[in-house]
Amino acid sequence: MTDKVRVRFAPSPTGYLHVGGARTALYNYLFAKHFGGKFILRIEDTDQARSTEESLKMLIEDLLWLGLKWDEGVDPKTLKDVGEFGPYKQSERLAIYKTVADEIIKAGLAYYCFMTDAEIDKQKELFKAQGKPPHIQSPYASMPLAEALIKIKGGEKAVVRFRTSSLKKDYVFKDLIRGEVKFPSDMVGDFVLLRSDGMPVYNFCCVVDDYKMGMTHILRAEEHLSNTLRQLMIYEAMKWKPPEFGHLSLVLDEDRQKLSKRKGATSCHEFKLEGYLPEALKNFIALLGWSHPEGKEVMSMEEMIKNFSTSRVNPAGAVFDSVKLKWMNAQHLRALPHKDLWNELLPFIKTPLSGDQKTFSEGGWADKALTALKPSFETLVEGAEAFKVFSEEMKFADEAEEVFKWPTTKSVFEAWYNALSLPKWGTYLLEEEFLEIQKKIQTESKVKGKELFQALRVAVIGKPHGTELKLLVPLMKLENLKHRAKLACERV
């Protein structure tokens, strides 16, 4: 086993990656890369009712989109194992768990339990009524192993339970994020290691895998904090040295509840569809519980890796603020070189663009269009919306109604239309040509100020507010401008 840092992200594949899970994955990734260690993806699919290959593919898709590539785990395409500690899917490691369970049974630290669900429920209710903790007290705890084996040979189903009754002490460990945490051993009852169908249970396979896969540090969500006691007991039973643990706080919604699917977007997939950049999502999620030593907020992955430390991870729960995420996205969007921004934006633009518009070149159409429109959108979806002005039919906004009422508007619209109809223009109007027309309308119609500018804008984009016209107009095809001007004339 190596001294190098080895950490893992161990999701159970039940659908797209949730932002809470994404943060756990990200912190593990940052931690691994910070120390030059390995980031491993392990698939916890022992709950066969919920785990499907379809879900696994969705999960992998999100992880890759985020750019959190793992060094060991499954191949994204074939789902075959990559790395020397495999298999990495728990459903393929059943024999390993069985061997370890047998060892614990042989040592007398676990036993076969034949209790039925009904018996368990009855006992729990009884204990609860007596104000006792609802811990199972199995009558089979004292059954000799040979006897239990005979029952099993006879076809009876049994779970394997870990024996906690003989352990009477506190379990203490130093959490990387929370400091010393102490659990009394009677906090838990005899818990299940192996289900009656032979499938291992989370707390058991987690320990076996973390140990066998050589994990040095476990960074996981707080909901697992109390599970650590059971896991520590298993490490002790096997005389294995436990890794170091760090428990991350939960990501909460606006009501300070654990983030759930019911309220807004919670999966990375949704943010991808809404036009968020993975770099922005990662940056934002990283800040949900971690901070840069100098308080820097907008960061690249390199900066996060360089500065990541569990000592700067906050133990308190963090509310997911989608407004700030949007701001963060805008920051990353605007910092992107136009060529890259254009490549990101293009798949979101559904309206037709001509060939000269689509192809990016320095100082070309797309470059200029981004300069003009970039400050007005914060997501790629909003960006695509902004680009509709170049190809989609114009709709007049409600705010335009007031402009239509001005007595001067009709003459502005007509002057604009007439100017555009002159035969001397090319496919596009140049900025100087537009300014010239504007000037001409002003002097000839004697309209100025907002009566002129807002009316012109309504004739161009259907709204009195928006991008500076001298930037926008030269990007619009003359025929489009003419068409729109005509529509405007028809309205008054």
Next chain:
RNA sequence: GUCCCCAUCGUCUAGAGGCCUAGGACAUUACCCUUUCACGGUAAAUACCGGGGUUCGAAUCCCCGUGGGGACGCCA
């Protein structure tokens, strides 16, 4: 119910006993830039959950409350 974790502006946070008259960011408001909007700039407003200790001195350490969260599964 039992055990565990957590607690600084509305939100994310800085803060390791004196640098705190509590700093930054998002959001909010005002102003500036701009014949519009957005971007950008400047400024304002807003927080140490409560009570006890310890100390010359507490946001920071300890205790007790309170509040929030988590766990108590043949889920993970």
